[in-house]
Amino acid sequence: MSNIINIRVTTEKCSGCGLCIKSCPFNCIALVDGVAFIQESCRLCGACVSVCEREAIVSESKNEKTGTIKYSGILIFVEQRKNVIAPVVFELIDKGRELADRLGEKLECVILGKDVKQQAEELFHYRVDRIHVYDSPFLEEFRDDPYSELLVCLIQEIKPSIFLLGATSEGRSIAPRIATRLRTGLTADCTGLETDSEGNLLQTRPAFGGNIMATIECRNTRPQIATVRYKVMKKAERVSAYKGELVCRDFDEKSIRNRTWVKKVAEAQGKGEASLTEANIIVSGGKGLGNPEGFKLVKELADVLGGAVGASRITVDEGWIPYPHQVGLSGRTVRPKLYIACGISGSVQHLAGMQTSDIVVAINKDPSAPIFRIADYGIVGDLYEVIPEIIKLVRELKEQK
Amino acid sequence: MEIIVCIKQVPAITEVRIDPETNTLVREGVEAAINPFDMYALEEGIRLRERYGGWTTVMSMGPSQAESALREALALGVDHAILLSDKAFAGADTLATAYTLACGIRKIGVYDIVICGLKTTDGDTGQVGPGLAEELGMPHVSYVRRIIDITGKTLLVERSLEDYYEEIEAPLPSLITVTKEINEPRLPSFKGKMAARKAPIEVWNSNDLGGVLDRFGIRGSPTQVMKVFNPQPRLKGELLQGNPKSQADQLVKRLVEKRLA
Numbered sequence: 196m197s198n199i200i201n202i203r204v205t206t207e208k209c210s211g212c213g214l215c216i217k218s219c220p221f222n223c224i225a226l227v228d229g230v231a232f233i234q235e236s237c238r239l240c241g242a243c244v245s246v247c248e249r250e251a252i253v254s255e256s257k258n259e260k261t262g263t264i265k266y267s268g269i270l271i272f273v274e275q276r277k278n279v280i281a282p283v284v285f286e287l288i289d290k291g292r293e294l295a296d297r298l299g300e301k302l303e304c305v306i307l308g309k310d311v312k313q314q315a316e317e318l319f320h321y322r323v324d325r326i327h328v329y330d331s332p333f334l335e336e337f338r339d340d341p342y343s344e345l346l347v348c349l350i351q352e353i354k355p356s357i358f359l360l361g362a363t364s365e366g367r368s369i370a371p372r373i374a375t376r377l378r379t380g381l382t383a384d385c386t387g388l389e390t391d392s393e394g395n396l397l398q399t400r401p402a403f404g405g406n407i408m409a410t411i412e413c414r415n416t417r418p419q420i421a422t423v424r425y426k427v428m429k430k431a432e433r434v435s436a437y438k439g440e441l442v443c444r445d446f447d448e449k450s451i452r453n454r455t456w457v458k459k460v461a462e463a464q465g466k467g468e469a470s471l472t473e474a475n476i477i478v479s480g481g482k483g484l485g486n487p488e489g490f491k492l493v494k495e496l497a498d499v500l501g502g503a504v505g506a507s508r509i510t511v512d513e514g515w516i517p518y519p520h521q522v523g524l525s526g527r528t529v530r531p532k533l534y535i536a537c538g539i540s541g542s543v544q545h546l547a548g549m550q551t552s553d554i555v556v557a558i559n560k561d562p563s564a565p566i567f568r569i570a571d572y573g574i575v576g577d578l579y580e581v582i583p584e585i586i587k588l589v590r591e592l593k594e595q596k
Numbered sequence: 597m598e599i600i601v602c603i604k605q606v607p608a609i610t611e612v613r614i615d616p617e618t619n620t621l622v623r624e625g626v627e628a629a630i631n632p633f634d635m636y637a638l639e640e641g642i643r644l645r646e647r648y649g650g651w652t653t654v655m656s657m658g659p660s661q662a663e664s665a666l667r668e669a670l671a672l673g674v675d676h677a678i679l680l681s682d683k684a685f686a687g688a689d690t691l692a693t694a695y696t697l698a699c700g701i702r703k704i705g706v707y708d709i710v711i712c713g714l715k716t717t718d719g720d721t722g723q724v725g726p727g728l729a730e731e732l733g734m735p736h737v738s739y740v741r742r743i744i745d746i747t748g749k750t751l752l753v754e755r756s757l758e759d760y761y762e763e764i765e766a767p768l769p770s771l772i773t774v775t776k777e778i779n780e781p782r783l784p785s786f787k788g789k790m791a792a793r794k795a796p797i798e799v800w801n802s803n804d805l806g807g808v809l810d811r812f813g814i815r816g817s818p819t820q821v822m823k824v825f826n827p828q829p830r831l832k833g834e835l836l837q838g839n840p841k842s843q844a845d846q847l848v849k850r851l852v853e854k855r856l857a
Contacts, residue, residue: 235807363758365757370726371726372729375727379691380819383722384721403718409821413819454770457764458765460761462760463759470759525633555830572833573834574836585844
């Protein structure tokens with residue numbers, strides 16, 4: 196019995212020559228899109244590893260499995276769009292720096308995109324030791340295939356013990372592909388990251404819509420991969436000088452698999468409209484508004500406070516406001532500094548999407564509404580009487596300034 | 597068109613409690629249902645068959661009780677139901693789950709599109725869909741809110757990302773995960789319910805699937821849950837009294853103190 200626990204193909208190196216297909220005694224290698232693909236029937240015998248002339252087939256043995264010795268460092272995926280780095284990245288860097296210092300390891304970042312060197316250099320001000328840059332027009336738009344493929348190759352080469360991504364749409368779309376390819380553990384949407392005495396990552400996350408918390412470990416495989424929720428961790432502070440290393444990585448576009456194509460892109464928000472997940476203040480409306488017109492008042496309050504408009508599921512289902520505004524289990528999970536719930540009773544599903552907000556204000560006619568149980572400030576009353584008063588007071592305040 | 601929809605049976609979310617003595621989830625007497633996000637996947641799977649012809653197969657991995665979820669799916673109008681059930685599958689994390697489903701789908705052999713819900717309400721990871729696509733060696737498009745068209749071997753969909761939408765072209769077979777914007781799930785008809793009662797459900801165990809035993813269930817799961825606990829309850833809030841003007845006044849004062857206004 197061999198000690199092999201995993202065999203995989205580095206598609207970048209594979210020439211599609213087919214030598215491995217002939218070598219496999221179990222007939223389980225096929226050519227898919229011109230590269231070798233090892234099927235599930237693989238018995239992990241290792242015959243293919245030795246015949247490959249380009250060293251494209253790699254095996255991992257059991258001894259390597261406890262590869263905490265070989266795997267070292269923390270790697271962070273720097274998500275960017277239109278050359279603006281996603282704000283969650285600065286929180287990942289702060290946490291990554293803390294973990295790296297504690298473990299005595301390096302903090303590395305990887306950025307993919309077009310003309311992103313300047314953004315990469317800026318990251319040195321956040322005490323990053325090494326930054327890997329994949330800069331190419333080919334990477335201008337986010338696409339699952341090439342992004343995950345390049346990240347897999349990088350991870351196989353530099354072997355970090357921890358790999359962190361933001362729990363954004365993009366992060367949560369590529370992380371499972373990467374973890375599956377590397378056959379390692381992935382924990383979604385973490386709100387806490389610590390290390391145990393052996394240096395394993397303790398990943399804490401909410402489950403069941405935030406009704407319970409779970410701490411998860413990945414002890415026997417590396418890297419330990421986690422996506423991390425935005426606005427939970429502290430943002431890294433900018434320092435004036437820090438000496439790190441920039442590594443520009445060339446790659447052959449043709450060797451990178453890409454099967455999906457972006458045909459059209461449309462922005463979800465109007466100009467100047469705050470996005471729900473990034474807003475520091477959210478004013479949300481529920482069924483208690485009574486009619487779609489009620490959202491005008493909600494929007495007025497949001498505008499005067501400089502916040503975004505949220506909504507409960509029922510109002511979206513009724514067509515009072517579009518889906519991107521929906522907060523809750525089947526909508527967005529938000530964590531603003533201030534969440535004002537207007538005419539929202541507070542179903543378990545709605546609370547799941549907003550109960551980690553710093554301050555919750557509830558305005559509702561019904562004193563027994565569940566929202567009051569989690570509200571820091573509760574106002575029992577008619578929102579059509581209370582909200583105009585709040586708007587008036589905030590406006591007066593602004594004028595005084 | 598051969599359509600496969602993957603679903604999971606989950607405890608109804610309002611019922612979740614932790615046993616304070618054993619620190620585990622209380623599952624007894626908790627009602628189980630199809631994961632709400634999977635209802636959109638099922639509906640889309642049925643609509644695609646109505647639009648393009650072919651068969652819609654629903655697949656789930658779970659204990660034998662999960663059969664009731666598959667019956668619900670049959671009542672809605674899917675053609676075949678397959679349950680992957682074996683002690684060896686127990687304790688699977690998302691990697692092992694994706695692997696097991698991939699073995700099941702490979703056994704079916706022919707498929708043009710695999711549809712998954714956005715995430716489940718219990719695990720809440722959204723990882724099985726893209727992981728399954730990787731196991732099957734096919735591309736995936738996540739967060740699909742509209743299938744625009746399928747022509748020949750090409751799929752055109754609209755996907756919703758963080759703050760923007762994309763129109764994406766993908767080849768068949770592909771896997772998609774769908775959001776609740778994609779459709780409005782139907783209710784089962786009386787006729788459908790009656791037919792579903794008697795419809796056969798295939799049950800496949802690890803032997804039927806083949807595959808590497810070490811990759812199923814807890815043995816094939818690199819992540820382990822070390823601890824489960826209740827989140828810290830929020831501190832008790834303050835009810836602001838008085839008439840609307842005074843309530844508003846108190847609130848704004850507090851917001852100013854906290855530098856929020």
